[in-house]
Amino acid sequence: MNTTKPPRTTYLAEVVQIRDLSPAMRRISVASHALRALRIELPGQWMKTFFPAPDGVRPIGRAYTVRAFDQAAGQLDLDFVMHGDEGPAGHWVLNARLGDVLSLAGPRAGYVIDPHAGxxxxxxxxxxxxxxxxxxxxxxxxxxxxxxxxxxxxxxxxxxxxxxxxxxxxxxxxxxxxxxxxxxxxxxxxxxxxxxxxxxxxxxxxxxxxxxxxxxxxxxxxxxxxxxxxxxxxxxxxxxxxxxxx
Ligand SMILES: Cc1cc2nc3c(=O)[nH]c(=O)nc-3n(C[C@H](O)[C@H](O)[C@H](O)COP(=O)(O)OP(=O)(O)OC[C@H]3O[C@@H](n4cnc5c(N)ncnc54)[C@H](O)[C@@H]3O)c2cc1C
The missing domain is CATH 3.40.50.80 (Nucleotide-binding domain of ferredoxin-NADP reductase (FNR) module)
Known part of the structure; x- marks a missing residue:
């Protein structure tokens, strides 16, 4: 069995909008020229999103779903549950600022909708x-x-x-x-x-x-x-x- 997975591209993108959808859900929009090369084809696809580590050495990755993607603008929306300060993603989203840079690798998985299922x-x-x-x-x-x-x-x-x-x-x-x-x-x-x-x-x-x-x-x-x-x-x-x- 060939278990080799195709390499995943990593994209750098800058936070261009921060919007609270509800008290516990924050939408972060990131954009960059590089993201115009990303292809999102299935709902539920996600990106391994890298956040600064507390020791500042190596960024730490967590999975976040692509909620929306505008390919022409190279802009991607991620919706974060604000579950508290624990964890690099949780900490990052509470302190996110316009202009912050994230690196994102993917896309991964996604849901193939069976067209025949009622x-x-x-x-x-x-x-x-x-x-x-x-x-x-x-x-x-x-x-x-x-x-x-x-x-x-x-x-x-x-x-x-x-x-x-x-x-x-x-x-x-x-x-x-x-x-x-x-x-x-x-x-x-x-x-x-x-x-x-x-x-x-x-x-x-x-x-x-x-x-x-x-x-x-x-x-x-x-x-x-x-x-x-x-x-x-x-x-x-x-x-x-x-x-x-x-
Ligand atoms: C394929 C995939 C897609 C995902 N998409 C999204 C998404 O679009 N939006 C989203 O918000 N999350 C999403 N998640 C979940 C997210 O990756 C996890 O919640 C992740 O653990 C958050 O990382 P962290 O650094 O904040 O916390 P971690 O360092 O992983 O954990 C630190 C502590 O926080 C707790 N914790 C983690 N998440 C939660 C939570 N949601 N509620 C309460 N306590 C929590 C853990 O139990 C642990 O005690 C997705 C996960 C997967 C696998």
């Missing part, structure tokens, strides 16, 4: 909201989507736009980090799911993803090929990696 079930926490919003935007008009999202509270909701019929159910974690309250698993358990025809995309806190994945595959009999899932972060763990989509 219904999509999109499940995630706040870290998955940028990907889910991009997937809803990319679904064909004849498709439909049920979206289950856990965010901290009602002020964290975002409008989802797309041509497909979609229905959003928003769950609120309150003081607990979004994705850790157990409500997403409960909501999936309570959902009617046609395991023969649905396609499921699932991401967020790792323990939640594992529990929901097991429920879908084992208790609901969802065929493995109909599920795309990834642990995007893990409570108490820095730079957690667990994904089945690469």
């Amino acid at each position: 219904n999509h079930l999109l499940i995630g926490d706040a870290t998955a909201l940028p990907a889910i919003a991009s997937i809803v935007q990319a679904l064909p008009p004849q498709a439909s989507a049920d979206v289950l999202l856990e965010v901290a509270g009602p002020r964290e909701r975002q409008e989802l736009h797309g041509a497909a019929r979609h229905r959003g159910t928003w769950l609120y974690s309150g003081a607990a980090p979004a994705g850790t309250s157990g409500q997403l698993l409960a909501a999936v358990r309570a959902s009617r799911i046609d395991a023969d025809s649905v396609r499921v995309w699932l991401a967020g806190e790792s323990a939640m993803v594992r529990a929901v994945r097991q429920h879908l595959l084992i208790e609901r009999g969802l065929p493995r090929a109909f599920l795309t899932s990834a642990g995007y972060w893990k409570l108490g763990d820095a730079d957690h990696r667990e994904r089945d989509e690469e």
Whole structure:
């Protein structure tokens, strides 16, 4: 088996806009001439984004979803959950300034939408909201989507736009980090799911993803090929990696 992955290009880009979408979600727009060479073809594609390390020696990479990309302008939007000062990404986004320079490598992964699937079930926490919003935007008009999202509270909701019929159910974690309250698993358990025809995309806190994945595959009999899932972060763990989509 050839496991060699194609080399990924690294781009330098400058922060050109900083906008708080909600109390806990900050949109950072970066732009550069070099980014005009980037190709974003799938929703949910992400960039390994490098932030200054506390010791100042080597930048540290974390995964961030491409929420929007304007190729002609060479401008990319990344939406950051402001989860606190812990971690290089968390620290950086709280202190970001116009003109800061990031380096970004990618793009990676992304969700291939099955054009024949009638219904999509999109499940995630706040870290998955940028990907889910991009997937809803990319679904064909004849498709439909049920979206289950856990965010901290009602002020964290975002409008989802797309041509497909979609229905959003928003769950609120309150003081607990979004994705850790157990409500997403409960909501999936309570959902009617046609395991023969649905396609499921699932991401967020790792323990939640594992529990929901097991429920879908084992208790609901969802065929493995109909599920795309990834642990995007893990409570108490820095730079957690667990994904089945690469
Ligand atoms: C493919 C992919 C795409 C992703 N896209 C996005 C995205 O678009 N937007 C986004 O905000 N995140 C996204 N994430 C998640 C993000 O990469 C992680 O949250 C990452 O751990 C943040 O790095 P950090 O340096 O802030 O914290 P780390 O150094 O990794 O961790 C430090 C501490 O912070 C905690 N922590 C990390 N993330 C969170 C969180 N969200 N809530 C509460 N506590 C947390 C950890 O448990 C740890 O205790 C994505 C992850 C993957 C794998």
